[in-house]
Amino acid sequence: MPLVYIIIVNYNGYKDTIDCVNSLRKIKYDNYKIVIIDNDSTNDSVKxxxxxxxxxxxxxxxxxxxFAGGNNFGINYALKNNxxxxxxxxxxTIVKDDFLNNMILTFIKETNAGIVGCKIMYHKEKNRIWYGGGKIDWFKFIGIHFGMKEFDNGQCDFEKEIDxxxxxxxxxxxxxxxxxxxLPEEYFMYFEDLDFCVRVKDFGYKILYNPKSVIYHKVGLSSGGEESQFSVEWGTRNRIVFMNKYKKKVKNCRFISSQIFFYITRILKCIKYICNGKIYLAKAILKGIEDSK
Structure with a gap:
């Protein structure tokens, strides 16, 4: 069995990290080491x-x-230690006991694989899919999760190459x-995984999805929710950064259309948030746009 280093970044979330590691302790894969990167937590996480x-x-x-900087520190440590x-x-996250075995099997079968991913379910609703494979929408410049929020009826149970x-x-x-x-560190959080995957594929590697590998995700807990002020601000900022970085992936006229679509939908979102009394989210969009410059 090849040596696998598992890198977990922690920021004020020691309870989740301990739960995650406890699930890892039960896996069937024998040759692994766990490295936890504490990103300068302000509570007593390290202790x-x-x-x-x-x-x-x-x-x-x-x-x-x-996210990228913390993981990169762990990756460098892992590579230096074989x-x-x-x-x-x-x-x-909470993992199933055979999740890592199944991912390694994909690498054994496909020698040109660079990244292997798994099926991710909602932790609170374990029969509902959060991620069942993914593609990049080069008009919206976002990653699309297959099967997201759908009940699991086997629709994402096929091994395949993904974006x-x-x-x-x-x-x-x-x-x-x-x-x-x-991992690219200019994003701080969000879109760095998407950017990294684009580069991996540009170098000729395959990214493969193995649905037999399953984990459960407490979605949004680390950033305050799927539509928190933090996620709205950084998601807005980093989407613009990603768009500008990879605009050559599409024709000029299409990129202009993408920009028009993006800013019109941001205006509409701001109006929606204001009407719903969530002015702080409208401000988060505006701050994200400003910080992307």
Missing amino acids: KLKFYLEDCTILSMKSNLG AEFVLLLNND FMTGCCMLIKKDVFKKVGM
Whole structure:
């Protein structure tokens, strides 16, 4: 069995991180190590993690490096310590005991795979899909989750090549980092996984989805919800950054149409938020646009 380093980034979420690690302790895969990157938590996360997770490597950052920065620190540590594969895993997830075995099997079957992903279900509703594979919508410049919010009736139970794997859980071959580089840190949080997957495919690797590998996601807990002020602001900012970075993926006229669509829909969202008394979300959109410049 190849050595897998599992990288988990923690920020003030030691309870979720402990739950995640406890589920990892039950997996059938034998050759793995867990590295927890604490992104300068403001609570007593480090103290709690060191007490409850003595078998894990816990690395404390002096500042919050964001999702990409925190993971990159862990990836570098893993590569220096002979990792053959690196698994990026959100701390607010619970894994099934065979999830890692199934992902490794995909790599064994497909030698040109660079990233392998899994099926992700909602933690609170374990029969409802959060991610069943994904594609990039090059008009909206966003990642689309197949089957999202649908009840699981087997519609996402087919192995296939995909455009992107969410950073919630991606198993990455070590050679990818040597050729492609690390996660892009200009995003801080959101869209860095999408950007990384674009680059991985541009280098000729395949990104594959294995539905037999299943985890459960406490969606949105780390950022305050799927439509929190944080997620709206950073989602807005980073979508603009992503659009501008990869505008050459589409024709000029199509990119102009994408920009018009984006800003019109942001205006409509602002109006909707204001009408619903959520002025703070309208301000978050405006701040996201301003910060993208």
